[in-house]
Amino acid sequence: MAYFPRLGNYMLRFLERMRPSSQVPAVRRQAAAVNAPDLARDRFFLLELPDAGLAHFTLCGDYGEGGTDWSALAARDPRLEAFLLAPGRTYSLCVPAVPGSGYRGRILAARLHQHLLQQLSRDPFRQCELRRLLCYSPDSRSGITEKGFILWDPHDCLEIQRALQGLLFACETPRPQMGMFKADHSGLLWQRLWELPGVVGDKGGTFRVVPTEEPPLHPLVPELPITVVFPNLEETRKVFEECIPFIPEAKEILNLVDKCPKNLQKGRFPVIVIEGLDATGKTTVTEKVSKALRAVFLKSPPPCVSQWRKIFDDEPTIIRRAYYSLGNYIMASEIAKQSTQAPVIIDRYWHSTAAYAIATEISGLPHHLPPAHHSVYQWPQDLLRPDIVLLLTVNPEERIHRILGRGMHKTKEEIELENNELFREKVEISYQRMENPSCHTVDANPNRKVVIATVLNIIRKHCASL
Structure with a gap:
């Protein structure tokens, strides 16, 4: 292995297992809804598209139980799907906030975000397209935003998966959350979160990508006075x-x-x-x-x-x-x-x-x-x-x-x-x-x-x- 030799055959076997099948089985989807609902709750995402437009979406882990709004689940955003489902493979990386640590947490997250940007700007990622991703709460008072990236690999190369996995293992906790996007047999868009074998507390899951309305203000506007315009x-x-x-x-x-x-x-x-x-x-x-x-x-x-x-x-x-x-x-x-x-x-x-x-x-x-x-x-x-x-x-x-x-x-x-x-x-x-x-x-x-x-x-x- 060119980038992370210490991971060896174990990592190769894991990466092959991580490559998703052509469909997302219903049993697996229901299990994700039961085992990891908190990963999707109150998490909205903002993706900057190639034309500089912004697409907003959330992840839904409920498939009918408890009064699911099926009209919302059926929503589609052609711009979002065109980018996330382009030929090849699309990944998401989101840098988690450090809870309860004020400016120290923001600085640590910012330095990790910059480190990832530097790594994703080098080989083997030069062949990929990188876009800005933002994770936020619809209620700006309930938590800080988390920055990340969308990485599109036009060739769906195993080398890219291997390098991304190495990035996760090299990061200290809390590690960036990483996932990949795919469509099911009906063309609906899903995100599958990656799990790290042997890492305590690491959770995966498969979630439906549901478009949401654009909020009145860009999600980062409320944070400007404590991040860049003091x-x-x-x-x-x-x-x-x-x-x-x-x-x-x-x-x-x-x-x-x-x-x-x-x-x-x-x-x-x-x-x-x-x-x-x-x-x-x-x-x-x-x-x-x-x-x-x-x-x-x-x-x-x-x-x-x-x-x-x-x-x-x-x-x-x-x-x-x-x-x-x-x-x-x-x-x-x-x-x-x-x-x-x-x-x-x-x-x-x-x-x-x-x-x-x-x-x-x-x-x-x-x-x-x-x-x-x-x-x-x-x-x-x-x-x-x-x-x-x-x-x-x-x-x-x-x-x-x-x-x-x-x-x-x-x-x-x-x-x-x-x-x-x-x-x-x-x-x-x-x-x-x-x-x-x-x-x-x-x-x-x-x-x-x-x-x-x-x-x-x-x-x-x-x-x-x-």
Whole structure:
């Protein structure tokens, strides 16, 4: 065996036994309903489809007893079935939440999720297609969401099953829950959960895949304030405090935060933030405007923490966003100090931290973003507030032309913005929905001199002291 030799012939025999037959016997289905009903109860799933649409479904373990709603069992979703029943084999992996452990549990689950993503991006999985999967409760108050993946193997290769099984054995408890999808003789869609031989407490079962209605809000929206868009310094600190045992630099950043004065007040000079996607001319405009106004030029994240940027950019989203959020609070201390002496121009601040976080976390199309005026778009009450925020925008073609003209190494965000038009659109919409303060949009397509003149004109109209 190429990937997990220690499993040997025992694993091969097990994998052959795991390959499902052409039908799901009624006796087996009834047994699953009796032995493992809790696995399906209050578990709803969200699958991001190849066209960026979202399909919702649940797993039903009851086949007629106790007043089953047969009309619900008969429901079909052609989009869901087309993807899950495509030729080959489709698998699901869901990272379980760590119960009763607060941010620590979220961080452990996020790191396991990232580990799986890294493994599933390597051989032998390169031949497969990977999509985002989310497990959630229809009542957002009853539990946290669990992230996972749908893996489609177009060749139904035994090597893929072998490698997936190895991933499960290599994970510590609680292990990811894994299953495979298939149709019965009538074409109905089923999921069969995998069992690990010799693992105490591991349960399998076969469940009917039942489409459900899309909820009013994306299931991750209620969790944004405790996962990526932290409402205050206290919540952000909690994340980094849990990171200290495995990221020593987290303690260094918290020490810098502790040295910052409390209850900061802005000085008498205006504070101006310039935001925008990569390659909108943001940095050049910021530097030119700061010189024209004889302002202090600051860039986020501040130099005292940017030395660790690569470390935290490689961490899961919850840690990465906490890093940028703490950078904003450290930046606020410098803003308060410098604004007593001169105007302050900042290249990115809180709006970019929040906009990229929201667009990254919320899967699907732009209409799945939190609605306008949602609390997630509100500036944190304990973070020093600027006088004005300007958002530079360019059309996609011009932005790509500028990226190519740089001749520089592209960041992860630049690559994502270039390759994913939907992601770019979601970032821009998130920017435009920010409030208290909102963004003044500036067309940055004209030449730089025109853009700089426009920016200076807006600033001087808004800030009477300039």
